[in-house]
Amino acid sequence: MSSSKRVRPRRITSLRTDHAMDHARNSRTAMTLLEILLVLAILIAMAAVAWPSIQSRLAYHRLTSGADQVRAAWSGARVDAMASGRVHVFRCRHDSGEYVVEPWYGMDDVLDSSEVESTEMLDEQEALLRPEVEVGTLPKGVIFFGGEAQLDSRSAAAAATLTGTQERDDDWSGPIFFYPDGTTATAKLHVSSESGQGIDLRLRGLTGVVTVGRPKLDEEVVR
Numbered sequence: 001m002s003s004s005k006r007v008r009p010r011r012i013t014s015l016r017t018d019h020a021m022d023h024a025r026n027s028r029t030a031m032t033l034l035e036i037l038l039v040l041a042i043l044i045a046m047a048a049v050a051w052p053s054i055q056s057r058l059a060y061h062r063l064t065s066g067a068d069q070v071r072a073a074w075s076g077a078r079v080d081a082m083a084s085g086r087v088h089v090f091r092c093r094h095d096s097g098e099y100v101v102e103p104w105y106g107m108d109d110v111l112d113s114s115e116v117e118s119t120e121m122l123d124e125q126e127a128l129l130r131p132e133v134e135v136g137t138l139p140k141g142v143i144f145f146g147g148e149a150q151l152d153s154r155s156a157a158a159a160a161t162l163t164g165t166q167e168r169d170d171d172w173s174g175p176i177f178f179y180p181d182g183t184t185a186t187a188k189l190h191v192s193s194e195s196g197q198g199i200d201l202r203l204r205g206l207t208g209v210v211t212v213g214r215p216k217l218d219e220e221v222v223r
Contacts (some may be wrong), residue, residue, distance in 0.1 A: 013145055038137075059141060059195035063215060066097070066142035066191050067199040069208045073136060074201075077101045078208045081178040087174035092189065095145070096171075097138030104177070138191065147189035149176045150205070155185050176203065184208045 074090060082086040107196040138144075144163065149155070155177050177185040185206035192198035200213040 004098060010058050026081055049130065056195055058192045058223060060197065060215065062139040062142050063193035063195070063197060063199060065193065066138040066193075067201060067212050069136070069138060070099070070189065070191060070201055072097065073101050073211055074176075074184075074203055077178040078182065082182055083178050085180045087180065089180040090178070091175050092144040092147075092173050093171050094173060097140075097143050099136050099138070099144070100133050101136070102133045102174070141194040143192055144173070145190045145192035147173065149185050149187035152185065152205070154179065178208070183210055 022083045030053045075095045077088040077090050080103075086103060087104040089104050090099065090101050094184075151174075155175075175185075184203055184205050187203040190198050191201070196217060197214050198217075202211045202213070203209075204211070
């Protein structure tokens with residue numbers, strides 16, 4: 001009778017189990033990377049679909065901010081005119097976002113300030129009287145798209161006293177006047193965004209009240 005005992009292949013089973021676990025672990029790692037790539041692909045697709053809407057919202061926000069900026073500039077010009085006792089004007093550059101608000105200096109201011117003997121001295125004195133003017137800029141993608149100002153008798157008289165250094169090229173609009181008594185010129189401006197929408201701003205001369213309209217398509221605007 002043989003005294004040998006059977007030996008169970010425990011070690012072999014253990015090796016197979018370890019191998020299976022390693023394989024499962026490696027497989028799980030590969031699946032996780034695949035899932036990450038899948039999620040990234042989904043996010044990219046969603047962003048591509050949503051991007052036009054995001055751009056439209058950004059353009060709308062810039063447009064309304066630009067309209068508010070013009071309203072603030074008009075209100076500030078009116079307040080400055082009343083506080084200083086001097087006429088102020090607003091002008092904008094056509095098809096751009098640039099504008100200026102500045103005191104209005106007529107030829108009488110230059111002549112009354114000192115005695116001048118030549119045209120050169122006159123220009124120098126005028127330059128000293130006129131302060132540096134900071135050019136304001138609307139938000140990116142927002143431009144001035146037409147407008148008009150009614151030229152009443154006071155505006156015509158003020159424009160007739162235009163001095164040399166306040167002359168601007170044809171790219172700039174005519175002046176919108178703000179008077180020390182709180183009244184203004186009656187005017188309308190239209191600001192437009194790159195999305196094809198625009199907003200009308202109206203300035204009522206008698207009260208100086210600014211009205212900001214609702215956004216609308218530029219095709220509805222007659223320049």
